[in-house]
Amino acid sequence: GEDVEQSLFLSVREGDSSVINCTYTDSSSTYLYWYKQEPGAGLQLLTYIFSNMDMKQDQRLTVLLNKKDKHLSLRIADTQTGDSAIYFCAENDRGSTLGRLYFGRGTQLTVWP
Amino acid sequence: SQTIHQWPATLVQPVGSPLSLECTVEGTSNPNLYWYRQAAGRGLQLLFYSVGIGQISSEVPQNLSASRPQDRQFILSSKKLLLSDSGFYLCAWSSQREAPDTQYFGPGTRLTVL
Numbered sequence: 001g002e003d004v005e006q007s008l009f010l011s012v013r014e015g016d017s018s019v020i021n022c023t024y025t026d027s028s029s030t031y032l033y034w035y036k037q038e039p040g041a042g043l044q045l046l047t048y049i050f051s052n053m054d055m056k057q058d059q060r061l062t063v064l065l066n067k068k069d070k071h072l073s074l075r076i077a078d079t080q081t082g083d084s085a086i087y088f089c090a091e092n093d094r095g096s097t098l099g100r101l102y103f104g105r106g107t108q109l110t111v112w113p
Numbered sequence: 114s115q116t117i118h119q120w121p122a123t124l125v126q127p128v129g130s131p132l133s134l135e136c137t138v139e140g141t142s143n144p145n146l147y148w149y150r151q152a153a154g155r156g157l158q159l160l161f162y163s164v165g166i167g168q169i170s171s172e173v174p175q176n177l178s179a180s181r182p183q184d185r186q187f188i189l190s191s192k193k194l195l196l197s198d199s200g201f202y203l204c205a206w207s208s209q210r211e212a213p214d215t216q217y218f219g220p221g222t223r224l225t226v227l
Contacts, residue, residue, distance in 0.1 A: 008155075031214070031215075033215065035218075040221075040223070041220060041221065042119075042203055042218035042219050042220045042221045043157075043203065043205075043218040044218070045215060045216075045217065045218075048215060088157070092214055100159070100162070100214075101214075101216055103156065103157045104156075105155050105156045106155045106156070108155075
């Protein structure tokens with residue numbers, strides 16, 4: 001559960017959809033998370049998905065989970081300039097009672113007007 | 114509702130000076146508490162975690178230490194800062210009772226060591 005990979009940069013035009021991808025290694029992870037970090041701020045929980053789900057939708061956000069390929073994606077519909085931020089993928093450590101999470105390095109999303 | 118505070122928001126310290134960063138959580142009891150450092154490369158490095166008062170576990174050896182004098186207070190300290198201690202320090206909490214073990218982050222402290 002220590003190798004969570006994300007592409008570092010993504011640029012989209014305002015109004016388009018954004019898709020941020022993530023791969024993880026621990027097949028026993030029970031929860032996978034997406035966090036958003038705006039400049040100079042802490043991490044804000046966006047959404048999470050339980051490992052027995054394939055998809056979760058929450059307003060403009062859609063999370064897709066492919067357990068076979070250990071691939072997680074976050075789709076943001078109708079992307080706005082306010083969505084510009086760093087997005088972190090994280091998986092939990094099922095073997096830990098401490099709520100430990102392993103984070104990717106984050107994807108910098110830039111939205112152009 | 115639960116809130117998490119960090120103090121101070123920004124700090125500029127000379128090399129060799131001491132450090133004390135504070136994190137407090139409101140609206141919950143007996144949380145798990147975490148200290149992370151985020152360097153310029155963006156990745157989050159877990160420094161310390163705590164499951165209760167006086168119970169601290171360290172993830173990486175370094176010149177930093179952590180203490181938990183009260184249930185909802187977590188302090189990050191150093192006796193002598195190094196240049197490499199510069200970074201963005203984030204505190205987080207999670208519930209020991211509820212699933213998932215989702216971590217909620219504070220606003221962070223930007224530390225610059227000169």
